[in-house]
Amino acid sequence: MTSPLTPTELQEILGFTTDLARKAGALILEGSHAIQRASGPGSVGEKKNAVDLVTEYDVKVEELVRNDIARAYPRFHFVGEESYSSGTRPPLTDSPTFFVDPIDGTTNFVHGHPYACISIGLVDQRIPVLGVIYNPFLEQLYRGVRGAGSFLHTHTPVLVTGTDTELGAPQRLPLAPASARPLPSLAGTLIAVEWGSDRTQEAIRRKADSFSRLAAAPPNGVMAHSLRSVGSAALNIALVAQGALDMYWEIGCWPWDVCAGIVIAQEAGGFVTGSKDTPHDGVVTESILTGRRYLIIRGVAGISGESSLDAQRRIAREFYDTVEDIPLDE
Numbered sequence: 001m002t003s004p005l006t007p008t009e010l011q012e013i014l015g016f017t018t019d020l021a022r023k024a025g026a027l028i029l030e031g032s033h034a035i036q037r038a039s040g041p042g043s044v045g046e047k048k049n050a051v052d053l054v055t056e057y058d059v060k061v062e063e064l065v066r067n068d069i070a071r072a073y074p075r076f077h078f079v080g081e082e083s084y085s086s087g088t089r090p091p092l093t094d095s096p097t098f099f100v101d102p103i104d105g106t107t108n109f110v111h112g113h114p115y116a117c118i119s120i121g122l123v124d125q126r127i128p129v130l131g132v133i134y135n136p137f138l139e140q141l142y143r144g145v146r147g148a149g150s151f152l153h154t155h156t157p158v159l160v161t162g163t164d165t166e167l168g169a170p171q172r173l174p175l176a177p178a179s180a181r182p183l184p185s186l187a188g189t190l191i192a193v194e195w196g197s198d199r200t201q202e203a204i205r206r207k208a209d210s211f212s213r214l215a216a217a218p219p220n221g222v223m224a225h226s227l228r229s230v231g232s233a234a235l236n237i238a239l240v241a242q243g244a245l246d247m248y249w250e251i252g253c254w255p256w257d258v259c260a261g262i263v264i265a266q267e268a269g270g271f272v273t274g275s276k277d278t279p280h281d282g283v284v285t286e287s288i289l290t291g292r293r294y295l296i297i298r299g300v301a302g303i304s305g306e307s308s309l310d311a312q313r314r315i316a317r318e319f320y321d322t323v324e325d326i327p328l329d330e
């Protein structure tokens with residue numbers, strides 16, 4: 001049995017993790033310049049199929065992060081996307097465990113599309129407790145600690161509160177108060193979805209049918225305002241926390257894609273759940289974290305006496321009545 005990390009320890013780890021994300025961000029930018037200048041596919045490789053990409057920079061960034069963490073926190077466990085893919089698969093324990101995606105949005109990274117980030121999450125006592133997501137292309141850094149709120153730091157003006165915020169100063173998430181933003185139904189929502197890397201005919205048919213029902217006019221669909229595919233699970237979740245997306249749904253991504261985002265979204269009043277059959281109570285259990293089915297809904301104002309949680313559960317039910325489940329590919 002290990003004792004839980006204290007709030008003071010978590011703040012110290014947050015400082016370390018933020019510096020580490022910035023350092024990794026510099027290497028991601030260096031990698032992007034090298035890859036965009038290369039004439040052929042060069043260092044871009046494939047994992048399970050031709051759309052599941054990895055570059056030498058995914059591996060280099062993960063090495064840098066793993067080594068720095070091992071020096072600073074030698075007793076913490078580490079799960080990284082690239083070492084996991086190549087066979088290191090430690091079981092989850094009560095000990096503090098970092099979940100790291102060195103470059104989330106590798107496809108964007110390879111194409112020079114500026115939605116890629118490093119995502120560093122920390123789980124303690126099997127619960128996500130800290131997250132840092134940094135997009136070095138847009139200089140947007142999201143961070144959160146369980147019980148202490150979540151924040152966006154950026155030099156890019158992103159909008160929205162109507163109050164003056166100094167550029168680069170932390171802005172508390174969500175940027176616009178959830179209390180002003182009810183969700184009467186899925187109609188009118190902006191929903192993030194992803195095509196993912198499972199391209200079997202059956203998976204794509206189920207996804208396409210689901211996307212079609214979300215977009216179509218009644219009676220065949222619910223007529224959401226639109227669907228978005230940012231191409232990075234972590235940045236999708238960060239945008240839900242920010243309030244720029246109403247929700248994000250994906251089946252098939254992994255704990256390192258979502259761990260940091262879960263903390264940031266929850267601290268912004270967001271709701272996280274797993275598959276349709278998961279109890280939709282907003283508690284992120286180990287089986288939700290590792291279950292590879294994720295639905296995240298932004299902070300929402302209740303309607304006529306409804307609590308915020310009840311409003312989010314209502315939207316989750318409507319969502320799962322609209323889309324199809326998709327079997328996991330591994």
Ligand code: LIP
Binds near residue numbers: 232
């Ligand atoms: C990717 C995600 C993307 C998702 C893919 C994959 P990678 O991570 O963030 O949103 O659709 O399935 O997991 O491979 O770029 O680190």
